[in-house]
Amino acid sequence: MHTLIIDTDPGADDVIALLFALAAPESLSIQALTTVAGNVPLAKTSRNARLACEWAGRPEVPVYAGAERPLQRTPIYAANIHGHEGLTGVVVHEPAVPLAEGGAVDYLVRTLRAAPENSVTLAMLGPQTNLALALEQAPDITRGIRELVLMAGAHFNGGNITPVAEFNVFADPHAAEAVLKSGVPITMLPLDVTHKILTSDARIARLRGLGNRAGAIVADILDAYAPQEMKHYGMPGGPVHDATVTAYLLRPDLFQGRRIHVEIDSREGMGFGQTVADWHGSLKRPANVNWIIDGDAQGFFDLLTEHIARLP
Numbered sequence: 001m002h003t004l005i006i007d008t009d010p011g012a013d014d015v016i017a018l019l020f021a022l023a024a025p026e027s028l029s030i031q032a033l034t035t036v037a038g039n040v041p042l043a044k045t046s047r048n049a050r051l052a053c054e055w056a057g058r059p060e061v062p063v064y065a066g067a068e069r070p071l072q073r074t075p076i077y078a079a080n081i082h083g084h085e086g087l088t089g090v091v092v093h094e095p096a097v098p099l100a101e102g103g104a105v106d107y108l109v110r111t112l113r114a115a116p117e118n119s120v121t122l123a124m125l126g127p128q129t130n131l132a133l134a135l136e137q138a139p140d141i142t143r144g145i146r147e148l149v150l151m152a153g154a155h156f157n158g159g160n161i162t163p164v165a166e167f168n169v170f171a172d173p174h175a176a177e178a179v180l181k182s183g184v185p186i187t188m189l190p191l192d193v194t195h196k197i198l199t200s201d202a203r204i205a206r207l208r209g210l211g212n213r214a215g216a217i218v219a220d221i222l223d224a225y226a227p228q229e230m231k232h233y234g235m236p237g238g239p240v241h242d243a244t245v246t247a248y249l250l251r252p253d254l255f256q257g258r259r260i261h262v263e264i265d266s267r268e269g270m271g272f273g274q275t276v277a278d279w280h281g282s283l284k285r286p287a288n289v290n291w292i293i294d295g296d297a298q299g300f301f302d303l304l305t306e307h308i309a310r311l312p
């Protein structure tokens, strides 16, 4: 059982990750969603996070809006991939439930301070700006954290926003650096694994065939989102990046990785936003990340489908 906060920038794959997590109340006790600018600007990521709660039939989960821009760099978005509303293939509307009062950074500081030692897991599905700001304000909050599970980074696969950088890190490398330096246990699901867990027509058809609204939403999102990724990378299916974080929380046995030393390149230049992953231990520096490189793709889609089936 995880006491969980999900920090997110929805985002097509974020919404799937959120529906998946909201469908697992017996394993994931979700305290709140916190939103950050990333795939699209903050107002849209905050609306889409609330939409995910509405679609999951979980309107009681509070959504706190967080950082509107990265720590230092110029803001970037990914509307070319996620559409101007941050969601492809589905029609968006203003959700019935408004944002929770107060900001995400204050919420993180307050909640992690009050939490028992090593008790709260953070799933981080966007740029890591909110947690970096919280750590800057209150370094003692690391005490309350059990683990961070991040969709972030790339090594063997190469990047998806530059040849070497993955979007979430590239969008705020200084925040990623601060989070890595915090010393809390970190698991990263980089493109190395997310590009191995790919949709197929049969996998999407199974989700659509569930016959519920959530299954149709996930299938519609994937039908719109997967082809562009397949075309760009020459892959046989589309990745569902952020949803691998939910799967990892529920079934870590579906994944394989290794504890290694990872650093972020935050210098201007071609390496900006790269996760320098010392897979072979060349630097002889202490491991700070559980770096996941492989996963059971069919196991992932079975788990996803089984959970989406529980939703309205």
Ligand SMILES: [Ca+2]
Residues within 6 Å of the ligand: 008, 009, 010, 011, 013, 014, 038, 039, 125, 126, 242
């Ligand atoms: Ca995301």
